Amino acid sequence: MLTGGGQVGNKVNVVCVASWNVDLVAHISEPLRRGETKLASAFERLPGGKGSNAAIAAARMGARVGLIARIGGDDFGQMGLDLWQQEKIDTTHVVRANNEANGTALILVYADGDNAIAVYPGAGAGLTPVHVESADDMVSNAKVVMASCEVPLAATQTAFQLARQAGVITLLNPAPAIPIPDEFWPLIDVITPNEEELLKLANVYTHDLDSAANQLLEKGVGAVVVTLGEKGCALYRPKLAVHLVAGHSMEVRDTIGAGDTFTGALAASLSMDFSWEQSLRLANAAAALSTQAHGAVSAMPQREELESWLETIMSA
């Protein structure tokens, strides 16, 4: 049982420098070959964006979440505002680019639940350090600031610099895995790559997770949490042995947003001062439950649901 935490008044405790996409999802039996056309068996238009997904996961865990984002002036932009209002997410620092299209993700989901995604960031590509600086007050008074690599790195770097000056925890989901400059690494307190992202970021060409994670620690990252799907996750910190936290074997509907859910749940629990063990158990469980319905957001659990599921499986 995980205890403690919860929303504390109106003050934002988790800030997300966020991407917001509308996901256009087609279900097909198996990956397309180059030049091939296949009929899809289903199509959905769903909320997405790695940043918004993680923000919603954190809000459902009980954190008070605020966004820094740039969204389109079109209907897709409005969908984001409506969604965040429902999820009680603070949008004071969301700006709308009236003449620009919102971000869109084209997603293919295969019969085994795996997927492939192409993201067009749209208005989100215009998020700047100046915009982030205008949210300094919200960042400096938070407990955790998180971002993914779907937003411009310069904006995230500014947010992490402001956070660092104020002693706020910084959390990066390095998805998609893009080159990260040397001066950026020491600004990251916690990073949450999956196995492929970790190996790519560390330029390791064998499946040697230990040496890849240690390379990121040597670059100045405070903690590396590698997500391992149903095997759970592995926590690497300087001078400490790797700590494994077991995951959950589930029948998967689709894995869209599972990594974002993990990051958001982790941000929420770190903001509530949970221990690493508690935080990682909660993040593993939230990510596992998020695979139980189609789309990134629909199966993301509320905290009560998550706790009662954990109690059930622990007493079984």
Ligand code: RIB
């Ligand atoms: O991580 C899943 C997300 O990646 C999707 O929601 C899509 O929008 C892309 O950002």
